[in-house]
Amino acid sequence: MGLVIAFWIIAVVAVISALGVVFLRNVFRAALSLILCFITVAGLYITLSADFLAAVQILVYVGAISVLIILAIMMTREVQQGSPANKMKVPAFLVAVILLGIMIYTVTKTSWQVASESPLTPTTAPLALKLFSESGFILPVEMAAVLLLAAILGAIVIAREK
Amino acid sequence: MAIGLEHYLILSAILFCIGLYGALTKHNAVIILMCIELMLNAVNITMVAFSSYIVPLLLTGQVFAIFVMVVAAAEVAVGLAIILAIYRGLTDIDASNINLMKW
Numbered sequence: 001m002g003l004v005i006a007f008w009i010i011a012v013v014a015v016i017s018a019l020g021v022v023f024l025r026n027v028f029r030a031a032l033s034l035i036l037c038f039i040t041v042a043g044l045y046i047t048l049s050a051d052f053l054a055a056v057q058i059l060v061y062v063g064a065i066s067v068l069i070i071l072a073i074m075m076t077r078e079v080q081q082g083s084p085a086n087k088m089k090v091p092a093f094l095v096a097v098i099l100l101g102i103m104i105y106t107v108t109k110t111s112w113q114v115a116s117e118s119p120l121t122p123t124t125a126p127l128a129l130k131l132f133s134e135s136g137f138i139l140p141v142e143m144a145a146v147l148l149l150a151a152i153l154g155a156i157v158i159a160r161e162k
Numbered sequence: 163m164a165i166g167l168e169h170y171l172i173l174s175a176i177l178f179c180i181g182l183y184g185a186l187t188k189h190n191a192v193i194i195l196m197c198i199e200l201m202l203n204a205v206n207i208t209m210v211a212f213s214s215y216i217v218p219l220l221l222t223g224q225v226f227a228i229f230v231m232v233v234a235a236a237e238v239a240v241g242l243a244i245i246l247a248i249y250r251g252l253t254d255i256d257a258s259n260i261n262l263m264k265w
Contacts, residue, residue, distance in 0.1 A: 007165045011173050018177050021196055022184035034196050037177075041203050048170070048214040053224050057206075060231050065199065065238050072192050072242040076249040078256075092186035096179040103175040112167050112216065119218040126221055127228075137225055144232045151236035159243035 007047050014040040027073050035066045049119040052127055170211035177204035191245050191255040195238065202234045 017040065020033030038061040045054035120126050130136045181200030188194055206227040213223025249255050 004163065004165055007169065011169075014173065015176055015180070018180040018200055021193070021200060022180055022188070027190055027193060030193055030196065034199070037200065038203065041207060044170070044173075044207055045210055047165070048210050050210050050214065050224050050227075053210060053227055056228065056231065060235055061199075061203070065235055068238055068242055069192065069196060069199075072245055075246060076192065076255050078190070078254075086187055086189065089187055092183050095186070096183040099182065100175055100179040103178075104172055107168050107171040107175065114167060114215050115218050117218050119214045120221065123221060123224065127224060130221055130225055131228075137229075140229055144229060147236055148232065151239050155239040155243035158240070159246045 003047055006043070010040050010043040010047065014044070027078075028070070031066065031070050031073055034069070035062055038062050038066065049121050049123070051122055052124045167211060167215040170215075171208060174204045174207040174211070177201075177207070189256045189258060191248070191257050191260070192242075194257060195241050195245070199234060199238065202230060206230050 014037055017033045017037040021030050021037065024030045024033060038057065042054040042057040042062075045051075045057060131141055132138055178201050181197045181204060184197030185194050185201070188197065209223040209227045209230070211223075213221060213226075217223075245255055248260060252260065254260075
């Protein structure tokens with residue numbers, strides 16, 4: 001019962017903050033609304049018994065990516081605040097609504113084979129076994145390290161002063 | 163009414179479509195990046211919901227979600243570096259005005 005109430009509160013706040021990201025005029029307030037959306041997504045992970053992922057979501061998304069986005073907003077202040085009319089609004093809205101309709105139809109029509117076991121908690125030790133053991137995902141972990149190194153070097157080279 | 167798999171999938175579809183509308187419509191390049199992050203989070207919710215409801219003992223969806231977070235972090239870093247470099251040259255990050263390479 002508590003899980004149902006928590007899910008509905010978190011879901012409503014997530015959708016409202018996502019709408020706030022798209023429809024708020026002030027860029028900084030849109031970034032703050034995005035932070036709220038990330039926190040509600042971490043709450044959703046907790047309702048799904050993914051505790052490690054919820055902590056990583058707060059650390060990575062709220063702690064690092066949101067700070068980067070706010071840094072970029074502060075450094076790229078737009079001079080004029082008017083937003084000109086965008087001729088893509090109606091087609092984009094139609095595409096989004098049609099895609100949403102197709103996805104909801106597909107989700108409700110498929111008969112999912114829901115398992116009867118409850119998820120593993122806590123998930124840190126099984127995740128560590130799955131990521132770092134020999135028959136696990138050790139190769140993508142190493143490649144992720146190389147990817148992050150390449151991304152850091154690329155960002156430094158692109159953004160530095162001449 | 164218990165929360166089933168469909169609730170999570172529909173919520174994730176709603177977040178994805180809101181992010182899609184924002185990425186297609188907004189002018190400011192940083193807001194477009196924020197909407198792309200919204201779409202990536204929606205996909206992460208789908209992965210973890212599938213992992214938690216259909217194969218709860220395997221945790222594969224959560225591993226995938228971790229890798230999606232890694233790629234999203236790398237993409238935000240490089241994307242914001244590009245936006246800062248463009249702003250230094252043009253003093254404008256309106257996505258409709260960055261069209262020097264357009265034919």
